[in-house]
Amino acid sequence: MLIDGNSIAYRAFFALPLLNNEKGVHTNAIYGFTTMLTKMIDDEKPSHILVAFDAGKTTFRHKTFSEYKGGRQKTPSELSEQFPFIRDLLNAFSIKHYELDQYEADDIIGTLSLQAEKKGYDVVVVSGDKDLTQLSSERTRVEITRKGITDMESYTPEHIMEKYGLTPDQIIDMKGLMGDSSDNIPGVPGVGEKTAIKLLKEFGTLEKLVESIEDVKGAKLKDKLNEYKDQARMSKELATITRVAPVDVSLDDLKRHEPDEEKLRTIYKELSFNSLLEKLGDGNAEEIELKDLEWESVTDITESMLSSQSELYIELFDVNYHTAAILGIGLHNESGTYFIPVEVAQNSARFKDWIEDTNSRKSVYDAKQSIIAFHRLGMELKGIDFDLLIASYVIDASQAADDFSSIAKRHGADAVQPDDAVYGKGAKKKVPEDNVLGEHISRKAAAIAKIKDRCVSELEKNEQDHLFTDLELPLAEVLAEMERKGVLVDVERLREMGDELKTKLAQIEEDIHRIAGEVFNINSPKQLGVILFEKLGLPAVKKTKTGYSTSADVLEKLQPEHEIIDHILLYRQLGKLQSTYIEGLLKVVNKDTNKIHTRYNQVLTQTGRLSSIDPNLQNIPIRLEEGRKIRQAFIPSKKDWVMFAADYSQIELRVLAHISQDEGLTEAFNNDMDIHTKTAMDVFGVEKENVTSGMRRHAKAVNFGIVYGISDYGLSQSLGITRKEAAEFIKRYLESYPKVKEYMDDIIHEAKQNGYVSTLLHRRRYIPEITSRNFNLRGFAERTAMNTPIQGTAADIIKKAMLDMAIRLEKEGIKANMLLQVHDELIFECPREEVEILEKLVPEVMEKAVELSVPLKADFSYGDTWYDAK
Structure with a gap:
């Protein structure tokens, strides 16, 4: 199997939406490439494999025609930054990759396929470029990508004859006549594919055609061929893949070996390829040689076991600590290490008093989980002074917090087994015998003691002790309270919305059938394709092995062509709302209380942003009115109460200004101007009254994109303009705001000097790639350096506001509850008579959370539901 690496990476990049991992690396091309690669290997099971790449812009063909491939747009930086990762993945797969100076990937493939044929191998060539179909033979099959990255068309000599009426060799003659705009091969002006095929069927080859121009029918065509015959010969030469390139790899070098699963696992984790990670499995749980630990399983908790400074660990059997079985408690202090069974803890009034004593200091792992788990046992955990999970995250957020064992090992405590080694995983996961369980939990409590001082020292050294002690640790308590309280859901309203959507979907379905003139299954791409492209005669944009493509991008291109398309797109959007959000929310509602208890992840993102799960509140769609209406189901938990929402206005741009x-x-910002209108005025050089909605839209896109290092390609895609226009727009923006450009240059310099960048509250993000010799990796790192202090400071500000808010609500004796945090928004419930108090209090607290050189601004509203409060 010989794979055209550049072609497949390009195909994947443009076929898939721009994806980012937690580090901000674009990953769509890497993901698509990997998916295609694994599928082809699984399908074909090759004995030998190579991925060929283009070595550079200049090839031996440029000596023949200096304009070869001229006019091609520069590779988007969002794609070029992904190539190093693709090469790393190939190394992890133990797959040879190769490039050759002055030659293209096609020439490497052409040369090796011929060598392989001569040695009796069957060959599969994989590309998105039909030029390679000229290599097709009795022994070589050329697989060309059609739709996306998995739909392939197989080119054999028979298929080429059926499709074009030509032999594989004649593909080169066809290219010589018709040219190829993508490679800037000129061909003969006015000769397209049909004419070229017709001429080749009659004359056989380009050379014979040139010899017999007088026999060509049609004076105009004859004149064109006479005038451009030399150009046609040159074009054929350019289109011919050489099969004698001086490659210095042999077929033996291409033998397929087993992948290095550990390397693959590391890369998949780094790139957040969770589905690929799942397919790979977690590997065998690492067995760690355990050092001796003296521990005791207790049946009665005595006074001597409880100290004013202890390490406390509570073990759960599942990730959802709101519902997971509680397996036991580990306790460590100067008097010893103990395993406390759950029932022993629950039956001990002495233990409960100690847990709830603020003066008895406890060091834990995952404060939020611990608080909620002890609350479920009827105890209010107080006096937490250290959290290993949060400390490890603050010290270096780039080290993914997988589990206790890996975090402990990272900080020097290697005597804790991974949970998989103790419990097993998947269907085989089970609670072990008491002595194994007791030792495992005891070891975790003892490990916290071993690690704590080292973490505290590192936090102080990094000037992050205030971030940890004054923000993140107390915030865990606030989040625990918010999660525990939960938010009430109007289940009936949610079901009503589901019924309304079903009715609406049925009506749209009826409309589609009426417009189409017949009843068919709208969810069947095959049936829909026949209706659109055969019955209604719409132009087919893409075809697949099973028929016509009816993907969203295809339908969007067809919108101006026919009224049915709008109906189909709406039908799909509403169908997703119904299945993913209405039914999805109903699944996570607590049946006893009708509340949703989302879980906030405090240690996931490298910017410090909170994320949430079960449900993911950040993803509730609000662009479509039907999506926004889902918020109607989130209601106050008491009668005569209302929902009160407040959100920061343009917080990241205000941070950038500061x-x-x-x-x-x-x-x-100091004059309370509309920032997007102001940007449009500055960039377009017009007065306020002359700013059009289009100008403001462009200004808004660049305002929010510029600090993320948006490229001309990225901006052109979001605005639907050319890259040239986008580049000019970015240039004018930076000229209008010179200190923004200065900040970008300074922060990159700072990152190169320190190896990290910081937020205003000293949250760090390490960026080792900033000094990479690889241009693309360095480019990604520079964008990260620009963005992190802004996005991270915005995250710190809203966290500080939540903490200040919780303190003020308690201090003022207000009944209102803080329920949710979504993006830059805080959602409360409160008695109607407290609305007037919150209208003053909430903006005041949010706007004073951190002092900037421009004012922070918080907008607020309230209503009977979350929807009404917007």
Whole structure:
């Protein structure tokens, strides 16, 4: 199997939406490439495999025609930054990859396929470029990608004859006549595919055609061929794949070996390829040689076991600590290490008093989980002074917090087994015997003691002790309270919405059938394709092995062509709302209380942003009115109460104004101007009254994109303009706000010097790639350096606001509850008579959370549901 690496990476990049992992690396091309690679290997099971790459812009063909491949747009930086990762993945797969100076991937493939044929191998070539179909033979099959990255068309000599009426060799003659705009091969002007095929069927080869031009029918065509015959010969030469390139790899070098699963697992984790990680499995749980530990399983908790400074660990059998079985408690202090069974803890008034004593200091792993788990046992955990999970995250957020064992090992305590080694995994997961369980839990409590001082010392050294002690640790308690309280859901309203959507879907289905003139299954791409492209005669944009493509991008292109398309797109959107969100929310509602208890992940993102799960509140769609209406189901938990929502206005741009100290941005915010209108005025050089909605839209896109290092390609895609226009827009923006450009240059320099960047509250993000010799990796790192202080500071501000808010609500004796945090928004429930208090209190607290050189601004509203509060 010989794979055209550049072609497949390009195909994957443009076929899949721009994906990012937690580090901000674009991953769509890497993901698509890997998916295609694994599928082809599984399908074909090759004995030998090579991925060929283009070595550079200049090839031997440029000597023949200097404009060869001229006019091609520069590779988007979002794609080029992904190539190093693709090469790393190939190394992990133990797959040879190769490039050759002055030659293209096609030439490497052409040369090796001929060598393989001569040695009696069957060959499969994989590419997105039909030029390679010329290599097709009795022994070589060429697989060309059609739709996306998995739909392939097989080119054999028979298929080429059936499709074009030509032999594989004649594909080169056809290219010589018709040219190829993508490679800037000129061909003969005015000769397209049909004419070229017709001429080749009659004359056989380009050379014979040139010899027999007088026999060509049609004076105009004859004149064209006479005038451009030399250009046609040159074009054929350019289109011919050489099969004698000086490659220095042999077929033996291409033998397929087993992948290095550990390397693959590491890369998949780094790139957040969870589905691929799942397919790979977790590997065999690592067995760690355990050092001796003296521990005791207790049946009665005595006074001597409880100390004013202890390490406390509570073990759960599942990730959802709201519902998971509680397996036991580990306790460690100067008097010893103990395993406390759950029933022993629950039956001990002495233990409960100690747990609830603020003066008895406890060091834990995952404060939020611990608080909720002890609450389920009827105890309110107080006096937490250290959290290993949060400390490890603050010290270095780039080290993914997988489990206790890996975190402990990272900080020097290697005597804790991974949970998989103790419990097993998947269907085989079970609670072990008491002595194995007791020792495992005791070891975790003892490990916290071993690690704590080292972590505290590192936090102090990094000037992160205040971030840890004054923000993240107390915030865990606030989040625990929010999760525990949960938010009430109007289950009947949710079901009503489901019924409304079903009715609406049925009506749209009826409309589609009426417009189509017949009843068919709208969810069947095959049936839909026949209706659209055969019955209604719409132009087919893409075809698949099973028929016509009816993907969203295809339908969007067809919108101006026929009224049915709008109906189909709406039908699909509403169908997703119904299945993913209405039914999805109903699944996670607590049946006893009708509440949803989302779980906030405090240690996931590298920017410090909170994320949530079961449900993911950040993803509730709000662009479509039907999606926004889902918020109607989130209601106050008491009668005569209302939902009160407040969100920061343009917080990241305000942070940028503060960090950069740009006069233009600062002036706009200090004078309470609409920042997007102000940007449009500055960039387009017009007065306020002359700013059009289109100008403001462009300004808004660049305002939010510029600090993320948005490229001309990225901006052109989001605005639907050319890359040239996008590049000019970015240039004018940076000229209008020179201190923003200065900030970008300074922060990159700082990152190169320190190896990390920081937020205003000293949250760090390490960026080792900033000094990479690889241009693309360095480019990604520079964008990360620009963005992190802004996004991370915004995350710190809203966290500080939540903490301040919880303190003020308690201090003022207000009944209102803080329920949810979504993006830059805080959602409360409160008695109707407290609305007036919250209207003053909430903006005041949010706007004073952190002092910037421009004012923070919080907008608020309230209503009977979350929907009404927007």
